[in-house]
Amino acid sequence: MGSKKLKFLIGGLVVVGAIASLAFFAIRENMVYYYTVTEALANGEAVNVRVAGDLLNGTLEKGGIGDPIRFEIYDKAVPESTLYVEFTGVVPDSFKDDPATPIEVVVEGDLLKDGTFAADFMMAKCPTKYERTGADATGETSTSNN
């Protein structure tokens, strides 16, 4: 291979390599573990993780306007596994405590030493609504903390 071609190949590899390493390391730094309730409880104390579960009906406590809300989520596969969550932030519009509409919840935050979860981000999704009213953004709404 001519030296000119070699130069270009190396140059190209440098660019690609730089981007690739940037991406590789950034993923490691920024990935957030995503647990079920059972896995989260087994894992214990953790910082900046996500936990997915279903809202345990009857446990939602709303404070005053702007206050944190508290609720429990459970693992549908292992119903005894429950996690007590305190969420501070914008509550997704689809989130409500109604036995007729089961809600899937994903919370992101810290699992504290006392076994409760302090969440600063939350997504809620009502699975049954999907087929019928599923549109670009129905059912699942999320809030974002940038």
Next chain:
Amino acid sequence: MNQVGYTALLLGLMIAAYGVVAPLIGVRTGRREWIKSAENATYAFAGVAIVASAALFYALITRDFSNEYVASYTSRELSWFYTVSAFWAGNSGSMLLWVLLLGVFAAIAVYQNRHKNREILPYVISVLMVVGLFFTILLTTSAGSNPFAVIPGGGPANGEGLNPMLENPGMVIHPVTLYLGYVGFSIPFAFAMGALITKRLGDFWIRSTRRWTIIAWIFLTIGNIVGAWWAYVTLGWGGYWAWDPVENASFMPWLTGTAFLHSVMIQEKKDMLKVWNIILIILTFCLTIFGTFLTRSGVISSVHSFGQSSLGPFFIGFLGLILVFSLNLLFSRLDLLKSRNELDSFVSRESSFLLNNLILVGMAFTVLWGVLFPIISEAVTGNKVTVGPPFFDQVMAPIGLVLMFVTGICPLIAWRRATLANLGKNFMYPAAVGAIAAVLLVALGMRHVYAIISFSLSAFVLSAILVEFGRGAWVRREMSGENIVRALGSLVWRNKRRYGGYTVHVGVILLLIGVTGSYAFKQEASQNLNKGDTISVGAYSLTYDSMETYSTDEKQVGRATFSVKKDGKDVGVVYPIREYYFAKDQPWTRIDRISTLSRDVYVMMLDYSAETGEVNMQVDINPLVSWLWIGGIVMVLGGLLAIWPDRRDSLRLAARYERQARLHEI
């Protein structure tokens, strides 16, 4: 009517199947009638697609709630405007939209080529009809994908209505323009396949589809930006881009499509990068299918997903098929794709184009990596992870800055081999402007490193482009004696491609200025307030004046009034709203904002108490965010300028075609 629609889809399926096979028979047997009938089949396919779409529009407009799709997405209270746009609100309707656009575009492409590209056209038709066949099969056979499914027993008295967040003009434009972009890229893809199959690998397939490429690009640009705008003003979480998998799904083909746009220029001018160009269009087309797949697979959770549907595997299968077929074809023709020229020097315009391409494709793969990582990680380690905005922001920011630099440098470098001397000359003034900007910003107290670099590079690029316009106008004035303004006008008009392109670059820089300002210097505050209280963010203070509550058939509304002051001076009044929709049992926040070129005051009323009047507010100050939308408009205008019909250009093209035909190069 539903029966008519479904029958039309079935017909479409059969016509598409015929359209796949007929051209191939025509080529094999040498009998032109087969090819002619395939062309007619394409027109017929468009026809039945139009009929099926008309049937769905009819069902929507007549509020035919026995149609499951109509019942799911509309209700009697819904305005006509949104009833019509509910066409693409859900899975099956949006696939029907794909079919409609594909049919119309294929028909146009066939009509455009009725007297030329005779050798490639049969394969173009075949490829396009394969895509059509895929979608019509899904539409007619897959449960949950039939837009004409009828509810047994006549259906409900009233439909479920449209999600209120979709009642926004952006919702009407965003999906349609995205699909126009997606489907638009299928035409150059089909031509590329045709060129590979027939071994006619001169750049004629590129020239014939240049307009399609840029038009598709324009629509993708509009789709992405309107989507961001919609998120910003309607979804009300305070931002415009969340690196959501579906946002990424429409961003990736835009990135590779932009790379493709640039690298075909190299092939046209220098006859290089032929293999690369084909890879890029294959990649872009695959990413459009992938994007369509992501919105309906439920594989990756997102605000956009239409939910778990059974369609995922079909799309993946189709994608796999396309990749295997096209890459195979490409490799079998590799020896015919040798370039006539070589890259001469690191410091040349060709090299900067190549760098541009590497960066854009690198960005696309980085985004893809972020999107797929959760799936890969789970498959490999069993751990479930998510990857969110911090990853994307961290990676894309520095790459974006390098891209800005290349955008500025590229027009300043000569083709083939630039000497440091002439580079220095062209480079000097814009570089000085950039450096001065950096110094000024630091002197004025800015310490955010990325922002300083971004703004300085913006100054550099904008002045480089200004120099190009200015220098060209000056030379023209010398030559033609026109005054400088007319010289500029005729310069631009006679070189629409080049100056359209430069205009797009200006738009990109303006957009990035908006992104930089709103990311780096955003200010936020949240607070509970009672009437008369004030919330402060930065130099702004907002006072809660009053609250009005009322109800309609559809919803209960709380509408607060806030007066906004900056440094004590009146700036305006905002009316943040919080609604509660009875039918859907769902609340909704409608933000209000005061928007100027320098910043947005963005106000969200997250909750309120009708009894006490207490409200929970979040107020953001987003500096420079308006430049995002302005930049987007400029990008689109630049694109339009670039493809504006040019008589001299088309004569030149026709002459070239003739020459190449004579040399049997096409």
